[in-house]
Amino acid sequence: MDSRNFPISKTIAATIVSLEPGGLRELHWHPNAEEWLYFHRGTARATVFIGTTNARTFDFGPGDTAVFPDNSGHYIQNTGDENLVWIEIYKSERVADISLTQWLALTPADIVAATLKVPLSVVSSLKKEKQILIKGSK
Helix, strand or coil: CCCCCCCCCCCCEEEEEEECCCCEEEEEECCCCCEEEEEEECCEEEEEEECCCEEEEEEECCCCEEEECCCCEEEEEECCCCCEEEEEEECCCCCCCEEHHHHHHCCCHHHHHHHHCCCHHHHHCCCCCCCCEECCCC
């Protein structure tokens, strides 16, 4: 929910996310606001990256909260056997995120391959459409 579907909401936006067991909320970042989370059901592991060498991994369960600074790369993995459900809240009029995979896929493939030192075929296989939730193998 944000100002696009609730026009009066000019200072807060939110989403409710449900992720299957073993699933992953892909690596992404939010360019316009911090992400505040409340974990409602299930268990999760999340890693947040700030800067070039600063990363922390946390485990979460029902009732836990977290804050990811704006522009910090992060992902969330469902580590349990039931759907993981959490609420995301942003001090912004809209929810905005940038997917690492999509960002790399839309960058010239030869530049990405050379920078990451991976074969061009790997870069060419990246999906150009945002894959917000990736299904698990459980």
